[in-house]
Amino acid sequence: MPEATNSMEAELRALAAELDTGTPAADLAGAVLLRIRTEPVPATPSAAAERVRRARSWLRARWRAVLAALVALLAGLSLAPPVRATVAEWFGFHGVVVTQQPGPAPTSAPPPPVGTRQVTLAQARVLVGFQPRLPSALGAPTGVEVSADRRVLSLTWGDDRGGVVRIDQFNGEVEPRFWKSVRGEVQFADVRLDPAIWFAVPHELVVLLPDGTHHREPSRLVGPTLVWQSRGLTMRLEGKQILPEALAIAESVG
């Protein structure tokens, strides 16, 4: 057989012509659009983003030196630098604003507060103006609460070992309500076909009022949280430490 490189190339191209890799799913474009509909419009790389990128690669190359300098500085001053909330990155999501802050993440958080059965589900429905959505994986909630401004429905389930699962539901069309200060990674996930965000590390939760002001009064440290949207409602689930367990409950929401 001929030994030239060309013949092997020709043979590979002939092979390529006979490989049947099938056709793309017919509804691919529709499925993709459905999943990106709640995403922020992709940004053109801005001058600011470019600066951040350069700063990152500069840091990557020199982090040891920078860390050594910081340690020396802190040891010298015995002072923590003033806490400054710099918004480095954000994801838009109905009713949720996520900011990422530098600094170490808190290592643990108290379990979510247990709700009391203040109202029945039927009463809650009238108060918040939407049908409460229940996860079949958990059965009837032990606690049902409606926020004072009648916007947020909170359902809780307690188990025998003191564990608590809490799901907050609110109408996705309202203004951003939860302002989260996240110091660790956030992860994208899917609840069935709906987009979701998983906050694996404990973080602070601050409620943002419809007039744009946020009040830190009920601000509390929350544990790993899954936030997702489904049919016009935004839902957040607390009380499960790992994503698959949270997803299992989220996907059972009817």
Next chain:
Amino acid sequence: MARVRGGDADAYAELVRRHAPIARRTAVLLGAGADADDVVQEGFVKAYRALGTFRDGAEFRPWLLRIVANEARNAHRSAVRRGAREENAAVLDADLLHRAGDAADPAQAVLLADRRVGLLAALRGLPEPHRLVVTCRYLLDLDESETATVLGWPRGTVKSRLHRALGRLRAELRTAEEVTDA
């Protein structure tokens, strides 16, 4: 691209439709197997999310295919981990060959088919970097610079690995023929 960044969803749908066939081919040939449709969809969603890092003036196709290729390799690895298939079985499986029924001489067709199956098996047997570079360059018909983008290697690496890969394939097929002839 300007329209996509301007928030025009239809413009992105158009990009999806235009690049769907090559994205699927990439997913299948890099081992996505039965997960190919999911891999392609995930690739387009991730690409949209990452559009902020896409440089103006760059080519969309290799940039997208790099994301799809990474997804496909992840899907393949987790399939192997799940024990769904024996290692590498999903990559370049002989089932991908559609039997050409139009060859005039059936004996000739059988010979040709054997040769294709042999070539695929030789490709499967290559070390991963060599298999990847041949897959991109010849099976996906990407040029050298696109291949470099998809695999994230410098162009010089693409060139040298491709050269070595072709050499190995030739040696492999020659050995196989000698065994058959003996």
